[in-house]
Amino acid sequence: MKLITAIIREVQLDKVREALIQAEITRITVSRVSGHGQQRIEEMYRGQRIVPDLIPKIKIEIAVNEAFVDITIDAILRSARTNGNGSVGDGKIFITPLEECIRIRTGERGGKAI
Amino acid sequence: MKKPKRKRVLAIVMFLFIGFSGLNAADGVAIDSGATAWMLTSTTLVLLMIPGLAMFYGGLVRTKNVLGTIMHSFVAMGIISVLWVVVGYSMSFGKSILGGWFGWNNDYFFLKGIDTNIMEAGIPEYVFSMFQGKFAIITPALIAGAFAERVSFKAYCIFITVWSLLVYNPLCHWVWASDGFLFNLGAKGAIDFAGGTVVHISAGVSGLVAALFLGSRRGYPYQVIRPNNLVITMLGAGLLWVGWFGFNAGSSISSGLSTAQALTATQVAAAAGALSWVIIESMHQGKATALGFASGILAGLVAVTPAAGVVQPYGAFALGVIAAIVCYSAIMLKNKLGYDDSLDAFGIHGIGGITGAILLVFFIRPSWMAEAAAAAGSWTILNQLGVQAMAVAIAIAYSALMTLVIIFVLNKFVKFKSSEDDEMAGLDRAYHGERGYGMLNPN
Numbered sequence: 001m002k003l004i005t006a007i008i009r010e011v012q013l014d015k016v017r018e019a020l021i022q023a024e025i026t027r028i029t030v031s032r033v034s035g036h037g038q039q040r041i042e043e044m045y046r047g048q049r050i051v052p053d054l055i056p057k058i059k060i061e062i063a064v065n066e067a068f069v070d071i072t073i074d075a076i077l078r079s080a081r082t083n084g085n086g087s088v089g090d091g092k093i094f095i096t097p098l099e100e101c102i103r104i105r106t107g108e109r110g111g112k113a114i
Numbered sequence: 115m116k117k118p119k120r121k122r123v124l125a126i127v128m129f130l131f132i133g134f135s136g137l138n139a140a141d142g143v144a145i146d147s148g149a150t151a152w153m154l155t156s157t158t159l160v161l162l163m164i165p166g167l168a169m170f171y172g173g174l175v176r177t178k179n180v181l182g183t184i185m186h187s188f189v190a191m192g193i194i195s196v197l198w199v200v201v202g203y204s205m206s207f208g209k210s211i212l213g214g215w216f217g218w219n220n221d222y223f224f225l226k227g228i229d230t231n232i233m234e235a236g237i238p239e240y241v242f243s244m245f246q247g248k249f250a251i252i253t254p255a256l257i258a259g260a261f262a263e264r265v266s267f268k269a270y271c272i273f274i275t276v277w278s279l280l281v282y283n284p285l286c287h288w289v290w291a292s293d294g295f296l297f298n299l300g301a302k303g304a305i306d307f308a309g310g311t312v313v314h315i316s317a318g319v320s321g322l323v324a325a326l327f328l329g330s331r332r333g334y335p336y337q338v339i340r341p342n343n344l345v346i347t348m349l350g351a352g353l354l355w356v357g358w359f360g361f362n363a364g365s366s367i368s369s370g371l372s373t374a375q376a377l378t379a380t381q382v383a384a385a386a387g388a389l390s391w392v393i394i395e396s397m398h399q400g401k402a403t404a405l406g407f408a409s410g411i412l413a414g415l416v417a418v419t420p421a422a423g424v425v426q427p428y429g430a431f432a433l434g435v436i437a438a439i440v441c442y443s444a445i446m447l448k449n450k451l452g453y454d455d456s457l458d459a460f461g462i463h464g465i466g467g468i469t470g471a472i473l474l475v476f477f478i479r480p481s482w483m484a485e486a487a488a489a490a491g492s493w494t495i496l497n498q499l500g501v502q503a504m505a506v507a508i509a510i511a512y513s514a515l516m517t518l519v520i521i522f523v524l525n526k527f528v529k530f531k532s533s534e535d536d537e538m539a540g541l542d543r544a545y546h547g548e549r550g551y552g553m554l555n556p557n
Binding site for chain 1: 535
């Protein structure tokens with residue numbers, strides 16, 4: 001089992017979700033996060049350009065069995081890139097080993113519970 | 115140095131005044147300060163409805179569209195206010211031209227000739243003009259609910275400008291100007307006290323046409339599209355209710371008995387509509403929702419808008435209840451049919467307006483019928499029903515047709531519907547470069 005954590009652009013959320021659903025990955029957790037990366041963005045407030053120091057991003061967490069790891073990664077890579085070939089700020093994917101997974105309702109453990 | 119100049123300006127104004135507006139008898143008519151004070155208050159109250167509408171609609175869309183949706187209402191305050199002063203008032207309340215299509219009066223261009231006019235009701239014409247201007251603002255803003263979350267800001271601005279000129283002003287002229295043809299239909303005219311046909315039917319029907327023409331939002335109806343903040347929606351509904359006192363009671367253009375009658379009818383209908391809606395909803399779905407209560411308030415208020423001047427409290431109560439039932443059913447039907455009238459501009463304003471404008475005939479106070487009978491020889495409820503049906507049919511047909519033409523032509527020059535990328539990114543980011551909230555909901 002792996003925990004896939006993807007940091008993506010806010011605007012790509014719908015596309016990534018749709019790509020994941022198409023790849024039959026439907027159990028995900030989404031949260032708003034902010035942080036530093038290579039990217040700088042500007043926003044307009046009352047006509048003034050402002051560069052926020054922390055850039056808002058979306059974090060998607062997906063726990064998957066081994067067989068689904070590549071499917072998930074492919075779906076995210078395809079859908080989270082912008083401007084065709086990708087651009088700075090598109091985000092990152094982290095994969096970590098997942099020690100245990102327990103379904104609260106039944107107490108099931110491991111791969112079945114995912 | 116100063117005095118002669120001021121005198122000269124005064125002389126010019128007097129000249130314009132005497133030269134062009136012999137009909138507006140200013141000399142001799144004294145200001146009725148009571149009526150003027152109430153009309154100033156009403157004007158303010160109706161203006162308050164527009165931020166109210168912005169909040170009502172703003173809370174119902176997704177987080178990424180909250181500012182874009184609020185701006186649909188706010189930008190109307192900018193565009194239509196200017197348009198109204200320049201030509202709108204003239205097109206609506208000038209003398210009929212082009213066979214009565216709309217009105218025109220050179221004196222009303224930039225309101226230049228009404229500087230010192232006092233109307234027969236005893237209020238300065240400026241107050242009347244500004245009061246009516248608020249109605250012109252809120253009407254196109256109502257339409258925005260039908261195509262929320264999916265139109266380009268630029269195209270929207272052009273759309274409401276053209277729509278206001280070609281749909282609102284002519285309709286307003288027909289129904290409310292003293293030489294408008296619907297104003298003079300039948301014994302005592304088509305009854306539209308505060309804008310059932312002019313405001314709600316025209317906005318609702320135009321919204322429906324636009325929603326059908328543009329198509330639905332991405333993912334509708336399979337993807338859940340959840341309101342971002344029902345709290346501001348409820349506050350908006352509250353402001354609309356309060357503002358509606360100006361809308362309806364102000365439409366008496368006086369401060370007296372008819373004002374009190376309209377105010378009472380308004381309160382009764384809003385409350386009856388809200389209660390009926392939550393009762394129906396509890397029986398049908400098991401829970402009484404806050405949004406249901408707000409929708410019921412609006413359904414009741416919309417239905418009583420054309421009727422406020424002619425119905426007594428029991429009639430207003432009945433209209434509120436019936437409007438809630440009919441609008442609730444209309445929204446259920448919409449969900450079955452699957453078209454995307456996003457915030458139910460047609461379901462509430464269109465359907466509610468039609469319900470009120472037609473059914474009001476069964477609740478007209480006897481004194482009104484007596485006056486109508488005196489004017490026409492004999493006049494029955496059925497006669498008035500014919501007049502009302504005619505006015506409603508004309509409003510529906512005219513606004514549907516014109517809206518279709520406007521959008522069709524506009525779409526050739528500026529793409530009305532947002533591109534898929536803009537829609538996914540949200541109106542706030544795509545058209546305004548801002549975000550409404552800090553970091554709340556992920557969607």
